Amino acid sequence: MNRKTLLVPFAASALLLAFCGSAAAAENAALKKCMDGANTTADMVNCNAKEAKVQDERLNKAYKTALAAQEGDRKQKLQDVQRLWLKYRDANCAFAGSATGGTIDQVNGSGCLLDMTQTRAQELEDLVGP
Template identity: 35%
Template sequence: MRALLIAAVLATGVPATAQAAPKPQTALDRCLASPAGASTMGQIQCIGDAVKAQDARLNQNYAKAMKALTPEQKVKLRAAQRAWIAFKDADCQSLWDDDWGTLSRVTANMCVLDRTSERADELANYPDR
């Protein structure tokens, strides 16, 4: 993917000074690039480790948001969080089907990672009183 991006930038003739700096490698990137991340099961394990980290961040941000709210606001956020969990689970499960092969498991797990990371960001910016 990165090689295609580099080739596309070079083909456009954009000066090197105008090109974006390379994105720093994440723990997920390093895991997927390792020998352990070469198999489907290895990729799922790498993604699972990243989900655990993002889920911890989500829970921390949720607890912080809840502390700052009135009782009525807490009821609303709790209901929203439960609805979000149901949506995330249904949405990501829809991407996993044995008929689509083992890569659909990777895709479904990446969905969980993406949704969890996005929700953690949303909760980090949740309004306080």
């Protein structure tokens, strides 16, 4: 194996880690503090999982509020879109969490789940407004 072949998977995993774990941590003091104290892959995954639970609760609340605000066929369309989004999120993060075959994949996958859930919660909140 040549050096260039070895660098491609490493660069891809570094890019995924930067993409999947940094957005949520940069905006969330509790997550940043948890990640700053994380010494192992399991610690990092646990930090992501803890915050993902918070964001999932936020997502569910935002979804219920947005759904209640819809009228006519828009209610069914939002339900359909949300079901598709959940499938996409899960598939996308499973893909992100299997890029290298190494332990960093666990961090990438859990970070992806967190970031996507947080972003979707914001999208749903924005449907209704403040």
